[in-house]
Amino acid sequence: MHATSTASAVGREPVLAVAVWLALFAPVLIPRAARTRVGSPAPEEPRAAHARSRPAARAEVRRAGARPDSARLVVRDLTPKFRRFYDSAVAANLDEEARWALWKAEYGMAAVPPTPQGRATARARLDSVWDRYAGLMPGVPKLAAGEARLARRTLPEIAKLLGADGDTLGIGLVLFVGQFSNNAFTVPASDGRPPTVVLPVEAPDPRLTLTHELTHAVHESVGHLRNGYGAPLGQTLLMEGLAMHVARRLDPGHPDRDYTPAKIYGPRWLDRCTSHAAAILKGLQPYVADAGPKTAERFTTGSGTTGLHDEVYCAGWVLVGRLLASGETYASLARVPESEMSAFVREAIARGGAGS
Numbered sequence: 137m138h139a140t141s142t143a144s145a146v147g148r149e150p151v152l153a154v155a156v157w158l159a160l161f162a163p164v165l166i167p168r169a170a171r172t173r174v175g176s177p178a179p180e181e182p183r184a185a186h187a188r189s190r191p192a193a194r195a196e197v198r199r200a201g202a203r204p205d206s207a208r209l210v211v212r213d214l215t216p217k218f219r220r221f222y223d224s225a226v227a228a229n230l231d232e233e234a235r236w237a238l239w240k241a242e243y244g245m246a247a248v249p250p251t252p253q254g255r256a257t258a259r260a261r262l263d264s265v266w267d268r269y270a271g272l273m274p275g276v277p278k279l280a281a282g283e284a285r286l287a288r289r290t291l292p293e294i295a296k297l298l299g300a301d302g303d304t305l306g307i308g309l310v311l312f313v314g315q316f317s318n319n320a321f322t323v324p325a326s327d328g329r330p331p332t333v334v335l336p337v338e339a340p341d342p343r344l345t346l347t348h349e350l351t352h353a354v355h356e357s358v359g360h361l362r363n364g365y366g367a368p369l370g371q372t373l374l375m376e377g378l379a380m381h382v383a384r385r386l387d388p389g390h391p392d393r394d395y396t397p398a399k400i401y402g403p404r405w406l407d408r409c410t411s412h413a414a415a416i417l418k419g420l421q422p423y424v425a426d427a428g429p430k431t432a433e434r435f436t437t438g439s440g441t442t443g444l445h446d447e448v449y450c451a452g453w454v455l456v457g458r459l460l461a462s463g464e465t466y467a468s469l470a471r472v473p474e475s476e477m478s479a480f481v482r483e484a485i486a487r488g489g490a491g492s
């Protein structure tokens with residue numbers, strides 16, 4: 137989930153899951169939305185670097201070549217915090233109301249929108265999945281350790297594919313016990329903190345989910361992306377399309393639905409996406425420069441212009457696939473300047489997805 141949208145296509149409910157990460161970096165109940173790969177400009181790099189032309193960006197990628205891995209992953213494991221909460225609640229045989237109060241005081245980590253409705257959703261989920269934690273808890277330490285190792289193996293692969301294996305990358309990974317909703321997300325870089333992937337340890341396919349989310353984090357870093365939730369629709373399209381196709385490239389062999397929202401909605405979603413691709417792209421094209429929550433919601437949780445949920449993911453899947461097939465590379469797409477993304481997407485749709 138890129139901080140413009142908040143859950144990865146391969147691992148999320150069909151909601152704009154802007155994260156509740158109160159246990160992450162700050163003792164705030166519901167912090168500001170964190171859902172589109174948004175990185176801060178590198179402090180040592182002048183602002184002009186963000187406006188470089190695409191040919192210059194491609195030359196930079198070619199010059200990078202295969203350089204030593206300089207991607208650094210910093211892992212924070214919040215699962216012991218959940219264990220303490222869970223053990224206390226079980227030992228005290230708390231009722232639902234007391235358990236919720238303890239959860240807020242001692243843990244408070246869920247992937248829901250930062251709204252009263254989001255808080256209500258977190259409460260309802262805690263109650264509905266409570267009995268499932270008994271079976272999960274014995275395996276949590278092993279899950280967390282395995283996912284940290286998996287992320288450390290996967291990050292250099294993504295950096296190389298995006299032409300960033302010569303860059304100095306700092307990426308964070310937070311592991312937490314979620315609510316069985318598989319809502320992984322990525323927190324933008326801010327206040328000196330790096331882009332950070334937040335992964336529920338119970339995610340059913342952590343390899344795909346990590347690849348998708350780590351792609352967002354690397355993309356934010358190499359592109360010095362700054363837009364947050366409600367970024368221009370074209371940016372969301374390009375970022376989500378790239379993340380889905382990177383996952384497909386680095387973890388091949390799955391049905392295409394596993395890389396897309398069809399994993400949530402069912403195979404008919406992908407069938408409709410591909411068969412109605414021309415209408416979806418045409419309908420979305422006038423809105424690629426539009427930003428804000430209403431636009432984001434319309435093309436994710438809403439019905440877009442054709443009645444399909446997550447049209448921006450469909451458009452990203454189709455358009456980025458066509459661009460890669462016509463000569464663009466993962467690295468060149470990752471280097472499209474943020475200020476040019478909407479125009480790039482608009483022109484690509486007009487060309488039918490052929491590369492420039």
